[in-house]
Amino acid sequence: MKGILKKWKVPLAMAIIYLVVLVFKRETGEASLAVAGDYAKEMILIMPAVLLLMGLIEVWIPKESIQQWLGKGSGIKGMALSFALGTLPTGPLYAAFPMTASLLKKGARISNAVIFMGSWAALKIPQLLVEIEFMGLGFAALRFILTLVAIVTSGYVIEYMMRDPASHQWLNVPADEQQLQKQRG
Amino acid sequence: MSTLMVIYSILAIGLALSLVKSRKKTLMAFKVAGKAALKLAPSLIAIIGLVGLILGFLPPETISRLVGNEAGYTATLVAALIGAVTMIPSLIAFPLAGSLIRSGATVMTASAFITTLVMVGMVTAPMEAKILGRRFTLLRNGFGFISALMIAAIMGVIL
Structure with missing residues (x-):
């Protein structure tokens, strides 16, 4: 009960604000309500489909298999794979941190790690569908292309800047922790 | 539709x-x-x-003064900073940015906000540094922020 209240305290506060505004500044309140209503309608139309699509992706392409496929292939193939696999997961970016770390520990290139995280963050497929709906195809397509270029470029620049092995000493985790990782993976 | x-x-x-x-x-x-x-x-x-x-x-004039053409690059930079420090699910951010554009925000400002929001995570940076190292985190987020500004600038010119 307490948890529910905590989760919903912002919407609750919002409802109270709306009530207050409606009572004291009726016209503004009605205008706000109209905008919010339109906006809610759009969300209700698109969200169930997007969430269900994300559900299907999560069920059929679990994160474990993504992790398995990652790190295979090198050169252009490795890069394309990092990009493509990054567009599939549905979780927030911080879910990618441990995956990327184990990837690097297995010897993946830093550029591919950056590309994977970048496409996970910015180029996810369900996210793109929502973007096209609300921002237009032109906006979404242009942002996609520019972001892809930026991710690949910064991937290689970061790899070059971290070419000194001393700059990623964190890779040398204690043996027992690596063992743990193996058991988990 | x-x-x-x-x-x-x-x-x-x-x-x-x-x-x-x-x-x-x-x-x-x-x-x-x-x-x-x-x-x-x-x-x-x-x-x-x-x-x-x-x-x-806010009447449309005020919004466009805050985030529209009149606000210029400052608004874009502020939007990029807000995107970097907030954690709004991207599914919600697109409708938000879309409604800002419809009420007068520039494409440059909206895309700066969206791009830093998805690529730069100040809130999760400590966690990222712990798992992936400080240097990697700094470089990834730093490059993310700079590229977001560049992406925004190009999009503002083209669209």
Whole structure:
């Protein structure tokens, strides 16, 4: 009960604000309500489909298999794979941190790690569908292309800047922790 | 409207394939979606309410003064910073940015906000540094921020 209240305290506060505004500044309140209503309608139309699509992706392409496929292939193939696999997961970016770390520990290139995280963050497929709906195809397509270029470029620049092995000493985790990782993976 | 049709067509195909292959997994997908919806709902409602209030209270002229052409590069930079420090689910951020553009914000400012929001995470940076190292985190987020500004500038010119 307490948890529910905590989760919903912002919407609750919002409802109270709306009530207050409606009572004291009726016209503004009605205008706000109209905008919010339109906006809610759009969300209700698109969200169930997007969430269900994300559900299907999560069920059929679990994160474990993504992790398995990652790190295979090198050169252009490795890069394309990092990009493509990054567009599939549905979780927030911080879910990618441990995956990327184990990837690097297995010897993946830093550029591919950056590309994977970048496409996970910015180029996810369900996210793109929502973007096209609300921002237009032109906006979404242009942002996609520019972001892809930026991710690949910064991937290689970061790899070059971290070419000194001393700059990623964190890779040398204690043996027992690596063992743990193996058991988990 | 056509985008919605595309999304629902993709969903229909996916659902059909999923149902043919496994009913159990399809049911699981519905459960996953339901859980995600419940998790997303409070922030979704909060953002919807916030946008309503902002657009209800601020006349279009004020909004365009704050985030439109008149505001210039400062607004873009501020939007990029806000995107870097906040954690709004991207599914909610697009409708938010879309309504800002419709009420007078520039494409440059909206894309700066979206790009830093998805690529730069100040809130999660300590966690990222712990798992992936300080240097990697600094470089990835730093490059993310710079590229976001460049992407925004190019998009502002083209669109």
